[in-house]
Amino acid sequence: SQQGEEDPQALSIQEGENATMNCSYKTSINNLQWYRQNSGRGLVHLILIRSNEREKHSGRLRVTLDTSKKSSSLLITASRAADTASYFCATEGSARQLTFGSGTQLTVLP
């Protein structure tokens, strides 16, 4: 079963704009991770935020986590056409496994 629900399901923006994707989850977590998947490829780990962290940055990525609302957001700044992909949030709870959300399909138009 899927832990996370992501919105929007699809997002289309112009190159240079910022893209924000949201993820909600249901149970308590140890950490939350974001992954990118290009069409026909495997998933690539982007960033991990622990449950005691509220915000994390990595290059053009900014992730926030609100454990009281059981939600997270991924912000990609100054988007590029190469950022076009599906983005998934995934949660790790007490069991050593990740449960993935349904994903957001991001299209960045040149």
Place this chain on the structure above:
Amino acid sequence: DAGVIQSPRHEVTEMGQEVTLRCKPISGHDYLFWYRQTMMRGLELLIYFNNNVPIDDSGMPEDRFSAKMPNASFSTLKIQPSEPRDSAVYFCASSFNWGGGALGYTFGSGTRLTVV
């Protein structure tokens, strides 16, 4: 490091045939996961191993599915007999526990299985 290696990349088989998917995890990683991805159900965890021992196989859909990890560098996922509804992309991922319980996953490129 070559990453997580899966084979074959594509498999087309007839209903009722046995299918074996293979995975070589990253050396030194002590966790191995098998996921299945479909449009309808998204990414589903099938089974995972820690130090070659199956820990949770509750995601394996039915007895037709089985997975083994005979050593730290090799795992197989077998479907026997295969059915059209097994058509999906099957991913293998490996990771390590680097303290604090937080895992980083590395995924393989997947095996696209089509059962006709």
